[in-house]
Amino acid sequence: MLPLALSASAVLLLGSASIHTLSxxxxxxxxxxxxxxxxxxxxxxxxxxFTTLATGxxxxxxxxxxxxxxxxxxxxTGAEPLSLLEGTVADQGWQLLSWQxxxxxxxxxxxxxxxxxxxxxxxxxxxxxQILGLSDVQLIGRDRSEPQL
Amino acid sequence: xxxxxxxxxxxxxxxxxxxxxxxxxxxxxxxQQSGMQQQQxxxxxxxxxxSHRWLTLVGSQxxxxxxxxxxxxxxxxxxxxxxxxxxxxxxGMTRRWVVxxxxxxxxxxxxxxxxxxxxxLQRRQLFSPAAYGLCQS
Numbered sequence: 656m657l658p659l660a661l662s663a664s665a666v667l668l669l670g671s672a673s674i675h676t677l678s679x680x681x682x683x684x685x686x687x688x689x690x691x692x693x694x695x696x697x698x699x700x701x702x703x704x705f706t707t708l709a710t711g712x713x714x715x716x717x718x719x720x721x722x723x724x725x726x727x728x729x730x731x732t733g734a735e736p737l738s739l740l741e742g743t744v745a746d747q748g749w750q751l752l753s754w755q756x757x758x759x760x761x762x763x764x765x766x767x768x769x770x771x772x773x774x775x776x777x778x779x780x781x782x783x784x785q786i787l788g789l790s791d792v793q794l795i796g797r798d799r800s801e802p803q804l
Numbered sequence: 805x806x807x808x809x810x811x812x813x814x815x816x817x818x819x820x821x822x823x824x825x826x827x828x829x830x831x832x833x834x835x836q837q838s839g840m841q842q843q844q845x846x847x848x849x850x851x852x853x854x855s856h857r858w859l860t861l862v863g864s865q866x867x868x869x870x871x872x873x874x875x876x877x878x879x880x881x882x883x884x885x886x887x888x889x890x891x892x893x894x895x896g897m898t899r900r901w902v903v904x905x906x907x908x909x910x911x912x913x914x915x916x917x918x919x920x921x922x923x924x925l926q927r928r929q930l931f932s933p934a935a936y937g938l939c940q941s
Contacts (some may be wrong), residue, residue, distance in 0.1 A: 664820035
């Protein structure tokens with residue numbers, strides 16, 4: 656009888672340990688999904704900040720890809736490319752990876768200080784300098800070469 | 805089968821059953837809590853997207869902007885009143901519109917409250933009128 660009781664106890668304890676592990680895995684999966692949503696919020700906020708900064712004198716820079724901004728500075732009176740290349744939103748630093756305009760739209764790629772990156776599609780007016788809309792973020796992973804905060 | 809053997813086997817089974825029941829009940833509670841948290845996280849994500857789509861559709865209303873400034877900024881009060889009508893909140897959730905300290909826009913803070921009224925889950929995102937075509941370049 657004792658061996659049977661020992662086996663039954665072992666099955667009960669091992670089974671409950673497995674169920675406990677499964678429930679903890681589920682909890683971690685939910686937490687990871689929440690963390691990803693919050694990452695998306697930070698990238699969306701950085702993109703919204705970019706649209707605020709890309710008004711006034713800086714709006715003219717939207718006509719050219721970001722790699723040409725320094726060269727085109729003289730074509731945009733009063734524009735300061737540096738103000739669009741990086742910034743801070745709620746203590747979280749962001750950096751412009753690239754801006755690529757096309758007729759009626761533009762592709763914006765941003766990175767947060769911790770390496771998370773995202774891309775957005777911006778809808779532009781016919782003059783190419785006024786932003787009319789901003790798409791949702793497409794997460795493009797984390798750049799492991801960036802410092803982890 | 806002696807009496808001591810029966811007693812030890814019974815004791816072993818009783819204690820392992822009790823321990824297993826405890827773990828199962830804890831696992832069930834964790835599983836239910838995770839399910840509820842996932843549901844509420846999904847609801848917050850839907851609200852976040854709904855706010856963005858609402859501003860995309862009606863953002864061209866100048867009444868959402870501050871009228872007393874040359875700079876292009878959302879009026880947090882007008883935004884709060886209009887969003888409460890357009891994107892109503894489910895019970896147990898709250899929304900706040902907070903002006904960014906650097907005037908980059910207005911933060912929407914969506915929170916899920918627990919039974920004690922404390923914030924259990926929160927989403928926070930900046931909204932700028934420039935992203936919705938409201939700021940003339």
